[in-house]
Amino acid sequence: xxxxxxxxxIWAFIIAFSVFVYVVMDGFDLGLxxxxxxxxxxxxxxxxxxxxxxxxxxxxxxxxxxxxGLFAAFPLAYAVLMPALYTPMIAMxxxxxxxxxxxxxxxxxxxxxxxxxxxFFGGSLLAALAQGIALGxxxxxxxxxxxxxxxxxxxxxxxxxxxxxxxxxxxxxxxGATWLVMKTTGDLREKAYHLSWWxxxxxxxxxxxxxxxxxxxxxxYARRWFAWPNILLTAPVPVAVAAVTALLLRxxxxxxxxxxxxxxxxxxxxxxxxxxxxxxxxxxxxxxxxWQAAAPHSSQVFMLVGVAVLVPIILAYTAWAYWVxxxxxxxxxxxH
Amino acid sequence: xxxxxxxxDLARAQFAFTMSFHIIFPAFSIGLASYxxxxxxxxxxxxxxxxxxxxxxxxxxxxxAFGMGVVSGVVMSYQFGTNWSAFSDKTGPVIGPLMxxxxxxxxxxxxxxxxxxxxxxxxxxxxxxxxxxxxxxIGTLFSAFWILSANSWMxxxxxxxINAAGQFVAADWWKVIFNPSFPYRLVxxxxxxxxxxxxxxxxVGAFHLLRDSRREGARVMFSMAMWMATIVAPIQIIAGDxxxxxxxxxQPTKIMAMEGHFxxxxxxxxxILFGLPDMEAGKTKYAIEIPKLGSLILxxxxxxxxxxxxxxxxxxxxxxxxxxxxxRIMVGLGFLxxxxxxLSLWMRWRGRLYDSRLLHGFAMAMGPAGFIAVLxxxxxxxxxxxxxxxxxxxxxxxxxxxxxxxxxxxxxxxFVIVYFLLFTAGVxxxxxxxxxxxxxxxxxxxxxxxxxxxxxxxxxxxxxxxGRSAT
Numbered sequence: 107x108x109x110x111x112x113x114x115x116i117w118a119f120i121i122a123f124s125v126f127v128y129v130v131m132d133g134f135d136l137g138l139x140x141x142x143x144x145x146x147x148x149x150x151x152x153x154x155x156x157x158x159x160x161x162x163x164x165x166x167x168x169x170x171x172x173x174x175g176l177f178a179a180f181p182l183a184y185a186v187l188m189p190a191l192y193t194p195m196i197a198m199x200x201x202x203x204x205x206x207x208x209x210x211x212x213x214x215x216x217x218x219x220x221x222x223x224x225x226f227f228g229g230s231l232l233a234a235l236a237q238g239i240a241l242g243x244x245x246x247x248x249x250x251x252x253x254x255x256x257x258x259x260x261x262x263x264x265x266x267x268x269x270x271x272x273x274x275x276x277x278x279x280x281x282g283a284t285w286l287v288m289k290t291t292g293d294l295r296e297k298a299y300h301l302s303w304w305x306x307x308x309x310x311x312x313x314x315x316x317x318x319x320x321x322x323x324x325x326x327y328a329r330r331w332f333a334w335p336n337i338l339l340t341a342p343v344p345v346a347v348a349a350v351t352a353l354l355l356r357x358x359x360x361x362x363x364x365x366x367x368x369x370x371x372x373x374x375x376x377x378x379x380x381x382x383x384x385x386x387x388x389x390x391x392x393x394x395x396x397w398q399a400a401a402p403h404s405s406q407v408f409m410l411v412g413v414a415v416l417v418p419i420i421l422a423y424t425a426w427a428y429w430v431x432x433x434x435x436x437x438x439x440x441x442h
Numbered sequence: 443x444x445x446x447x448x449x450x451d452l453a454r455a456q457f458a459f460t461m462s463f464h465i466i467f468p469a470f471s472i473g474l475a476s477y478x479x480x481x482x483x484x485x486x487x488x489x490x491x492x493x494x495x496x497x498x499x500x501x502x503x504x505x506x507a508f509g510m511g512v513v514s515g516v517v518m519s520y521q522f523g524t525n526w527s528a529f530s531d532k533t534g535p536v537i538g539p540l541m542x543x544x545x546x547x548x549x550x551x552x553x554x555x556x557x558x559x560x561x562x563x564x565x566x567x568x569x570x571x572x573x574x575x576x577x578x579x580i581g582t583l584f585s586a587f588w589i590l591s592a593n594s595w596m597x598x599x600x601x602x603x604i605n606a607a608g609q610f611v612a613a614d615w616w617k618v619i620f621n622p623s624f625p626y627r628l629v630x631x632x633x634x635x636x637x638x639x640x641x642x643x644x645x646v647g648a649f650h651l652l653r654d655s656r657r658e659g660a661r662v663m664f665s666m667a668m669w670m671a672t673i674v675a676p677i678q679i680i681a682g683d684x685x686x687x688x689x690x691x692x693q694p695t696k697i698m699a700m701e702g703h704f705x706x707x708x709x710x711x712x713x714i715l716f717g718l719p720d721m722e723a724g725k726t727k728y729a730i731e732i733p734k735l736g737s738l739i740l741x742x743x744x745x746x747x748x749x750x751x752x753x754x755x756x757x758x759x760x761x762x763x764x765x766x767x768x769x770r771i772m773v774g775l776g777f778l779x780x781x782x783x784x785l786s787l788w789m790r791w792r793g794r795l796y797d798s799r800l801l802h803g804f805a806m807a808m809g810p811a812g813f814i815a816v817l818x819x820x821x822x823x824x825x826x827x828x829x830x831x832x833x834x835x836x837x838x839x840x841x842x843x844x845x846x847x848x849x850x851x852x853x854x855x856x857f858v859i860v861y862f863l864l865f866t867a868g869v870x871x872x873x874x875x876x877x878x879x880x881x882x883x884x885x886x887x888x889x890x891x892x893x894x895x896x897x898x899x900x901x902x903x904x905x906x907x908x909g910r911s912a913t
């Protein structure tokens with residue numbers, strides 16, 4: 107579209123932004139849940155839970171915006187991807203249900219606390235795995251005929267999607283551990299520091315493996331990354347990953363409580379940018395582009411007005427909520 | 443194709459199940475959020491401790507109900523895509539933006555301020571905290587606005603065009619949002635949510651008054667709830683009647699099913715009180731009816747002609763018995779609610795509000811009435827617009843995802859098991875909280891650890907009366 111603003115592209119960025127905000131915000135909640143079995147003490151678990159209790163609901167709302175926004179701005183992509191990802195989506199939703207109710211339920215019964223802690227762990231793990239699998243399944247492409255998904259209901263399950271599932275778990279755990287470093291004190295923080303080392307290497311391994319496997323999915327991905335002159339644009343991504351890793355290692359060694367979390371977020375941002383490079387300009391890889399899936403102009407413009415006005419306000423009061431509950435969680439108090 | 447048919451029926455069952463489960467929580471939390479805002483405002487205004495005790499008492503219950511509403515709501519937002527992808531593709535350009543606005547104006551507002559509302563009183567102080575409560579309450583109402591607009595558009599679509607790809611597109615957003623049935627549905631549903639909460643609060647108050655009629659917290663909540671019942675239940679009956687007239691204008695087939703009118707009545711239709719609608723025979727058997735009253739209610743004239751289902755092709759008939767019976771359950775409960783409201787007014791007049799066992803027993807029995815009425819009402823309106831998802835334009839059978847029956851069946855079974863498990867636990871925890879009376883120094887949602895919350899006073903708390911213990 108020459109001479110006019112490319113609204114579908116703006117919307118692609120908005121959806122990508124929502125999903126990214128979701129991944130980094132709910133990522134640390136979910137990672138913290140996955141790490142629960144490594145922190146068996148009730149007092150530790152109380153602190154861990156309380157460090158995210160005031161914000162988890164807002165974090166999860168970005169997932170609803172990502173899904174709802176996709177439905178509204180790219181209905182064709184939503185209509186194709188959801189049936190293609192049927193089982194991982196249902197699994198993710200059920201995982202989120204278990205994880206979500208555990209936030210309140212575990213405080214309501216001494217006797218059943220362990221049960222809800224298990225639900226919190228299991229739900230977080232299931233949701234993270236399913237999200238990672240969904241990512242892999244999207245990258246490897248889905249079978250489309252006409253305006254509908256035409257594959258089977260197990261197509262999503264491949265070694266590659268399992269790999270991305272495990273990779274995302276590793277990444278979320280790193281976010282969770284560095285979050286704990288930032289929000290806690292004493293033995294809990296020590297343990298989180300220790301875990302962060304291991305999880306950083308796990309995440310790097312995961313990023314490396316997924317990056318190496320992706321070009322083998324399709325020649326187009328390989329050309330995108332390695333052909334001249336694209337490589338001039340793509341080469342900085344791995345270089346930046348290496349630089350962030352070095353900074354992260356140093357901040358862990360120097361025990362800077364706040365920095366590791368934000369550097370881990372930077373690693374996520376870089377991986378995410380890498381995914382964007384691989385996928386563009388498709389919204390369903392190699393089947394449907396951003397423009398093919400776009401809702402009519404009137405729908406996208408109508409929503410864009412709302413997004414332009416409301417998202418800055420949302421970010422402002424979300425920041426305020428984080429500010430209210432800033433700093434270390436007081437282990438002595440059930441309150442914050 | 444038998445397989446295809448089964449997958450659609452299973453997808454419908456799944457939507458009906460997950461939706462019915464979900465609607466219970468918003469129906470309660472819309473009203474409860476407003477009630478909490480009123481309680482906190484009263485506390486700030488009067489400084490009476492009983493109000494902050496009641497606030498914290500209901501806040502704990504709100505936290506559980508709201509959490510269950512959120513998690514079951516996330517499921518709904520993805521179910522359009524997983525089970526109804528053809529519908530999503532076709533209606534996404536119209537319905538999608540309405541839901542996106544719900545997320546942007548309502549979900550974020552609720553979620554952003556919920557943390558402060560639940561845990562932040564000591565951190566931000568009473569005034570900012572009240573602002574947070576208010577934002578959550580407003581968020582629940584915004585949410586109702588948008589989702590009911592989307593639902594109403596599916597019932598009475600206006601302001602749309604159809605593009606080359608076969609999608610509905612908006613020609614006039616104002617007409618899409620304020621479609622003909624929307625104002626009626628919005629009023630009817632928000633009042634229903636308020637009544638649902640009022641009857642729960644009333645039942646809990648009655649329960650504690652039955653054990654000890656001197657409890658101040660129980661007295662205050664019971665009195666407030668009964669005022670709501672007295673005032674809002676009759677308003678709701680009027681709103682429901684108006685909604686019905688609107689439905690007659692735009693979805694006459696639904697009214698025919700609700701009334702059990704298979705036959706047309708050129709000289710005034712009867713009101714069928716009870717009967718057994720038989721779709722195969724095309725008549726309502728064993729009908730107990732009042733002549734002409736149907737026309738009087740629907741057309742405000744005894745002899746007004748009223749068309750029946752015999753004027754509608756059979757393939758466009760909704761399932762009549764479900765629509766017929768769920769409507770009667772809703773209306774019956776509505777009149778019982780008004781009855782309780784009037785009885786409470788009478789007892790209040792006679793000074794027996796806090797010690798009438800009859801009134802308290804009745805109020806306790808009516809505790810779940812709002813939930814049942816809400817479910818029955820939604821079943822009426824959703825069944826009555828079948829066999830369409832977008833009324834008259836898109837059939838349910840053409841809306842489903844290209845899925846094999848086993849996929850839908852397994853996810854349905856998974857949802858049923860998970861929801862029943864968690865529903866039972868959630869209800870047990872809520873009932874356990876309700877079984878305790880509100881007391882002096884009531885704490886917020888993290889009450890199992892030592893706390894120092896009792897010392898909080900409102901900024902304007904000149905008239906703080908510590909002596910008035912809630913028990």
